[in-house]
Amino acid sequence: xxxxxxxxxxxxxxxxxxxxxxxxxxxxxxxxxxxxxxxxxxxxxxxxxxxxxxxxxxxxxxxxxxxxxxxxxxxxxxxxxxxxxxxxxxxxxxxxxxxxxxxxxxxxxxxxxxxxxxxxxxxxxxxxxxxxxxxxxxxxxxxxxxxxxxxxxxxxxxxxxxxxxxxxxxxxxxxxxxxxxxxxxxxxxxxx
Numbered sequence: 001x002x003x004x005x006x007x008x009x010x011x012x013x014x015x016x017x018x019x020x021x022x023x024x025x026x027x028x029x030x031x032x033x034x035x036x037x038x039x040x041x042x043x044x045x046x047x048x049x050x051x052x053x054x055x056x057x058x059x060x061x062x063x064x065x066x067x068x069x070x071x072x073x074x075x076x077x078x079x080x081x082x083x084x085x086x087x088x089x090x091x092x093x094x095x096x097x098x099x100x101x102x103x104x105x106x107x108x109x110x111x112x113x114x115x116x117x118x119x120x121x122x123x124x125x126x127x128x129x130x131x132x133x134x135x136x137x138x139x140x141x142x143x144x145x146x147x148x149x150x151x152x153x154x155x156x157x158x159x160x161x162x163x164x165x166x167x168x169x170x171x172x173x174x175x176x177x178x179x180x181x182x183x184x185x186x187x188x189x190x191x192x
Contacts, residue, residue: 006030007171008043010160011144012134015044016065017073018158018170024156031069037062041127048130055123064128068096072135076159079145093139095130100125149174 007018019030019040029035032162037060041048065094075085100119107114119126144161149160152168153175160170169175 006040007158007174010092011138012044012047013131014074014076014161015040016069016131016134017069018160019069019077020157022155022157028065028158031062031066034060034062036063037127038146043185049117049186052127060081061122061124064099065131066130068093068131068135071096072131072139072179073159075135075139076148079139080148080159082152085139086095093132093135096125097136098129100131102133143156 006015008015010018020027022028030130046051047052055172071089074089075093078089100107100121102117102119104115105118107116119129121129141188147161149162149167150156150159151160151170153170156170156175157172158175160167
């Protein structure tokens with residue numbers, strides 16, 4: 001697995017934050033283009049409101065989503081370091097939610113009134129609001145935040161919530177294998 005492959009399976013906001021891995025000593029943005037954002041949304045489609053991933057036009061601006069990602073990462077890393085999160089980042093996450101709040105749209109289906117939750121506004125802003133809401137859910141979950149870890153592999157910046165307390169890497173096939181190979185190499189180099 002290369003650093004450029006998207007990791008999924010963590011809470012939605014962590015999957016978002018993890019779209020900026022380190023590659024060649026520099027952070028790489030895996031959501032730099034509308035096409036990359038559309039690909040990420042397709043991977044997350046089962047966690048998004050129905051039809052949102054398919055709605056992603058090629059010309060949508062990923063900037064609002066990248067802004068939420070930056071603010072969520074800033075807050076999460078501050079909390080990991082035992083620091084108070086920057087108020088400005090918390091304020092911007094709140095503002096992102098406010099930019100496209102969920103509204104329950106009421107409909108008559110012929111027999112009963114039904115409601116579906118919708119957000120209004122430009123697609124990028126709606127997606128950013130949904131992701132900021134996911135950030136708020138994680139940031140207010142003290143149990144989850146108490147388990148939050150950064151991958152222990154050298155130069156890896158990925159964040160995760162371990163299902164097992166001994167988990168040390170973001171991915172066993174990404175950083176876990178690399179760490180095991182490095183230990184093997186060191187053992188055999190010391191013997192030889």
